[in-house]
Amino acid sequence: MATPLLSVRDLTVSFDDFVAVDGVSFDVHRGQTLAVVGESGSGKSVTALSIMRLVELGTRAKIERGEILFDAGGQLGADAAQSGGLVDLVKQDEATMRQIRGNRISMIFQEPLTSLNPVYTVGNQVAEAVMLHQGLDKKAATNRALEMFELVRIPEAKRRLGQYPHEMSGGMRQRVMIAMALSCDPTVLIADEPTTALDVTIQAQILGLMRELQEESEAAVIIITHDMGVVAEVADDVVVMNRSKVVEQGSVYEIFENPREDYTKALLAAVPRLGSMAGTSEPARFDLVDSTVDVTVDVTVGANGSDGGGSGGNGEGV
Amino acid sequence: METTPLVEVDDLCKVFPVAGGAKIHAVEHVSLHVGRSETLAVVGESGCGKSTLAHLIMRLLDPTSGTVTLDGAEISGLGSRAMRPHRRKMQIIFQDPFASLDPRRSVGSAVAEPMKVHKTLSGSALDDRVAALFERVGLEPDQAEQYPHQFSGGQRQRICIARALALEPELVVADEAVSALDVSIQAQVINLMMDLQQEMGLSYLFISHDLAVVERISHRVAVMYLGQIVELGPRAAIFENPQHSYTKRLLDAVPIADPRARRERPLLVGDIPSPRWAAGESPERVELVEHEPGHFVAAE
Numbered sequence: 344m345a346t347p348l349l350s351v352r353d354l355t356v357s358f359d360d361f362v363a364v365d366g367v368s369f370d371v372h373r374g375q376t377l378a379v380v381g382e383s384g385s386g387k388s389v390t391a392l393s394i395m396r397l398v399e400l401g402t403r404a405k406i407e408r409g410e411i412l413f414d415a416g417g418q419l420g421a422d423a424a425q426s427g428g429l430v431d432l433v434k435q436d437e438a439t440m441r442q443i444r445g446n447r448i449s450m451i452f453q454e455p456l457t458s459l460n461p462v463y464t465v466g467n468q469v470a471e472a473v474m475l476h477q478g479l480d481k482k483a484a485t486n487r488a489l490e491m492f493e494l495v496r497i498p499e500a501k502r503r504l505g506q507y508p509h510e511m512s513g514g515m516r517q518r519v520m521i522a523m524a525l526s527c528d529p530t531v532l533i534a535d536e537p538t539t540a541l542d543v544t545i546q547a548q549i550l551g552l553m554r555e556l557q558e559e560s561e562a563a564v565i566i567i568t569h570d571m572g573v574v575a576e577v578a579d580d581v582v583v584m585n586r587s588k589v590v591e592q593g594s595v596y597e598i599f600e601n602p603r604e605d606y607t608k609a610l611l612a613a614v615p616r617l618g619s620m621a622g623t624s625e626p627a628r629f630d631l632v633d634s635t636v637d638v639t640v641d642v643t644v645g646a647n648g649s650d651g652g653g654s655g656g657n658g659e660g661v
Numbered sequence: 662m663e664t665t666p667l668v669e670v671d672d673l674c675k676v677f678p679v680a681g682g683a684k685i686h687a688v689e690h691v692s693l694h695v696g697r698s699e700t701l702a703v704v705g706e707s708g709c710g711k712s713t714l715a716h717l718i719m720r721l722l723d724p725t726s727g728t729v730t731l732d733g734a735e736i737s738g739l740g741s742r743a744m745r746p747h748r749r750k751m752q753i754i755f756q757d758p759f760a761s762l763d764p765r766r767s768v769g770s771a772v773a774e775p776m777k778v779h780k781t782l783s784g785s786a787l788d789d790r791v792a793a794l795f796e797r798v799g800l801e802p803d804q805a806e807q808y809p810h811q812f813s814g815g816q817r818q819r820i821c822i823a824r825a826l827a828l829e830p831e832l833v834v835a836d837e838a839v840s841a842l843d844v845s846i847q848a849q850v851i852n853l854m855m856d857l858q859q860e861m862g863l864s865y866l867f868i869s870h871d872l873a874v875v876e877r878i879s880h881r882v883a884v885m886y887l888g889q890i891v892e893l894g895p896r897a898a899i900f901e902n903p904q905h906s907y908t909k910r911l912l913d914a915v916p917i918a919d920p921r922a923r924r925e926r927p928l929l930v931g932d933i934p935s936p937r938w939a940a941g942e943s944p945e946r947v948e949l950v951e952h953e954p955g956h957f958v959a960a961e
Contacts, residue, residue, distance in 0.1 A: 382845065545706075595920045
């Protein structure tokens with residue numbers, strides 16, 4: 344198999360005494376979608392924020408060990424050149440990360456309203472990203488923003504450029520976030536629960552859009568989600584996380600059809616599947632796997648770990 | 662077996678005035694019933710009016726027009742004093758168990774409060790009842806002395822269920838009651854709700870946007886769109902033989918947890934339309950037509 348575009352090796356992140364991500368390793372390839380799935384507090388968002396190197400900003404998080412090898416295509420100077428194009432994101436300084444973040448690797452968050460600045464028009468915000476990373480002037484950047492709005496199929500794109508976030512629906516705002524994230528042609532797109540806040544018909548639109556855009560751009564997508572339905576719908580490969588660790592990883596077919604670990608089995612048993620009740624008329628209990636599998640989460644850990652890290656990262660935006 | 666349904670809703674409307682003379686038609690001419698020991702699910706997307714409908718049935722909101730009958734008694738016009746004996750027959754569980762418990766009081770006192778307010782029990786009988794309720798929902802009785810922050814989301818929702826059961830209600834309204842829970846916890850709470858229904862003969866009005874959960878838990882389903890019911894019928898009919906275009910669209914959009922069931926969908930673009938109407942305008946009334954026995958579909 345070709346060398347991975349992004350390779351996370353033994354990543355370990357802690358918040359003071361609490362280890363939020365513990366020895367996590369996985370690879371992401373060009374044109375592939377990797378789903379990182381897990382329940383609250385499993386460490387999936389902290390993993391995503393670590394790749395962006397956003398996790399340490401404004402929090403007490405620390406990347407304790409591990410590598411995040413990214414194939415930057417030789418565009419990042421001497422360090423990249425001597426390692427055959429591969430750079431370890433963990434070792435990069437903030438100035439280098441700023442060239443990568445939002446440019447080569449970009450991110451979409453769950454709640455588009457808190458990820459957009461309420462006092463600037465959405466067109467302005469997309470143009471700003473392009474001006475910053477691609478060095479375009481205002482006019483060219485605005486044209487690029489319009490082109491991106493059309494790409495993500497925002498109706499009446501030209502008029503929408505001049506709107507403020509509060510004037511748009513949740514689905515349209517998430518399209519703006521995707522437009523912004525893709526505006527600099529990133530090679531990796533990280534989407535952290537991108538459709539969780541959306542209604543189901545809008546979710547279907549956004550997932551379809553992401554899939555189509557990926558086919559066109561050959562970007563790698565890492566989707567962070569708690570929803571096994573979304574995983575089945577979009578993923579090529581799956582990483583299952585629980586309690587800071589990877590419990591199982593494999594192709595989407597291996598995970599759904601032949602899960603090896605008890606936790607994965609328990610998780611799948613709890614998922615309601617549309618159509619599973621066909622031919623019956625009465626309600627039916629879930630046939631849950633033995634409760635010896637510990638799927639509960641320590642609340643204090645959830646609050647300090649994943650949620651704290653998540654909100655710290657959200658403020659930084661793309 | 663009693664023949665009258667527990668809840669009967671007839672031609673219920675709720676219109677909220679907004680600035681500039683415009684109006685939000687949140688609930689439009691809704692008629693339905695909830696049978697005894699039955700779960701009626703109300704499904705729809707944000708802003709379709711499903712929560713407003715639940716609040717109207719609970720009399721947490723007053724309807725603009727129409728009636729609600731609970732256990733044979735019309736409750737829609739009653740004042741707060743006259744409403745009181747009816748309130749204990751119906752209880753509600755909300756979506757967010759973090760917001761629906763007072764952080765400054767022990768969870769035991771939260772569960773005891775409805776019984777104090779309605780003076781059904783006191784003293785050691787009350788304590789025993791609280792302990793029994795905790796046990797019934799899968800918590801330890803001695804956890805009653807703890808405070809909400811010491812519990813996880815799933816445990817808090819169990820506490821809210823215990824509180825809802827305190828007065829032995831006949832109707833429990835669950836307004837997105839499992840939507841905020843992790844999937845394994847969600848399945849456990851749904852199983853608990855089904856067990857309680859079997860045991861106590863409860864009726865549920867289950868408000869949800871999650872069709873896969875609804876398929877599991879409900880006997881009958883009402884699909885709401887822009888304040889109106891567009892389709893209503895037995896769960897199997899709605900899921901296996903949907904008739905209305907909106908019901909079909911909704912079912913098509915649900916991601917299925919099976920990679921071999923992956924569907925190619927046309928790339929649609931569109932927002933859910935708003936139930937807001939300018940001054941002097943109002944939505945057209947749609948009539949429900951009986952497609953097969955008990956299965957009603959709005960004319961399109």
